[in-house]
Amino acid sequence: MAPPKPTAAAMADPSPWRSPAQRGRDRALKREAVLKAAARLFNEKGFHATSLDDVARQLNVTKPTLYHYFRSKDDVLFECCRMGLEMIEAAAATVPGSQASGLERLRALMEQYAEAMTMDFGMSISRTPDTALSPENRAELRRLKAQIDRALRGVIQSGIEDGSIAPCDVRTAAFAxxxxxxxxxxxxxxxxxxxxxxxxxxxxxxxxxGLAPRTSERRQPKR
Structure with a gap:
């Protein structure tokens, strides 16, 4: 039996325009590329010493192109810091559950937190003070930081309660x-x-x- 003849639609040339889904993916990838380039420059040169022109040159585009993705340099910095905080918040959400001691959970959180601080977005949180942001973005960033602080305090408190962490002031320990x-x-x-x-x-x-419980032998002075 002869194969079916291709339809007119099948024989038509493919559209040179990308679908809405493809355009959405392209936009997300380009937006992330802007953030990665900006975070690297902010961390190396400093926020105030870096211009959007610098970011554009890094990406081989024009400065107006960046405004398709962000309203201002302030918004770029905010998004860099927000992504860094989301990495830490995700680490807090994935620490071992109730089957692990508070100290074990705290170790897992600290290790993931520490690794985040070696990445461009994580560095942005620490290397650029939030006072560089607009009041609106600064308030939102501090709200996100407070969520991480509460998560950290919660893990420390659980360790104190199960005896795996020595009694201490939770607030001071979290800040330290x-x-x-x-x-x-x-x-x-x-x-x-x-x-x-x-x-x-x-x-x-x-x-x-500094957090593990002391044994009686360690508390006794040497003679």
Whole structure:
């Protein structure tokens, strides 16, 4: 039997225009490329020393092109920081559940938090003060930071309650941990001797030593 003849629609030339779904994907990819280039420049040169012209040159596009994706440099910085905070918030949401001790859950969170601070978006949170943002964006960023602080305090409190973390002031402990982890963004270098995962492990080790319960032997003074 002869094969069916192709229909007129099948024989027509394909449309040179991309579908709405394809255009949406293209826009998302280009928007992310702008953020990645901007975050890298902000971290290297500083927010105030970086212009949107610098970002455009990095991407081989014109400055007006960037305004198709963001209203201002302030919005670009806000989105960079927001994505960094979302990485940390996602880490808090994926720490081991109730079968793990509070200390084990805290270690998992600290290691993922530390690794986020070696990435461009994570660095943006720490290297650029939120005072560089507009009041509206600054308020939203501080709200997101507060959510992470609450998650961190919750894990510490659960460790105190199950005995895996020594009794301490939860607020002070959370601030100390966050401060130490955020500082990684200031001294980490991609070409340094340690990989991000090793930096995260060692930092968690140092911090855990200060939180783990003391044994009676360790509390007794040496004679």
């Amino acid at each position: 941990i966050a401060g130490a982890l955020n500082a990684i963004a200031h001294w980490y270098k991609p070409d340094g001797p340690l990989a991000p995962a090793e930096i995260a492990r060692q930092t968690a080790d140092f911090l855990i030593q």
